[in-house]
Amino acid sequence: MAGGNAIRGSRVGAGPMGEDERGEAAPRRQVRYFCAHGHVSSPYFSVDAEVPNSWDCTRCGMPASQDEQNPPPSPRVEPYKTHLAYVKERRTDEDGAAILEEALAALRQRRRL
Structure with missing residues (x-):
């Protein structure tokens, strides 16, 4: 007896070929x-x-x-910025040195206690 699979050789979604069966x-x-x-x-x-x-x-x-003669230009790609790069944009070296000195002073004060 042959296998009981009636749709053998078909795939899911397969249907009749041709516009007559599918419609326009x-x-x-x-x-x-x-x-x-x-x-x-x-x-x-x-x-x-x-x-x-x-x-x-x-x-x-x-x-x-759609304009073959004038296709749009490539978009400008911004390079990846690190956290440090963003901080340097916001603060000058003098501001950074002042903040560092203040943090070190607070750390030294805690270690004395």
């Missing part, structure tokens, strides 16, 4: 977006949908626009 596809249009690296992304949008002015490139992740 919704009307859509393809829009081309160009990034600064020369990549082209061509997503499809519904005819009724509002097409965005910019799109993220599917190859490099850079911003892309």
Whole structure:
């Protein structure tokens, strides 16, 4: 006796092939977006949908626009700042020296007690 699996050879979600069984596809249009690296992304949008002015490139992740001659520039990447870098932005070396001297004086005072 053969195995009792009636859907053998199929996969989940498999259905009849062809537009006759599925129905008509919704009307859509393809829009081309160009990034600064020369990549082209061509997503499809519904005819009724509002097409965005910019799109993220599917190859490099850079911003892309519909203008092939003037793609958007690469975004400026700020370098990572450490906590010390932020502190140095807020305080001068003289302020830091004064705060350090005050903290050392308080530490010395506690150790004497």
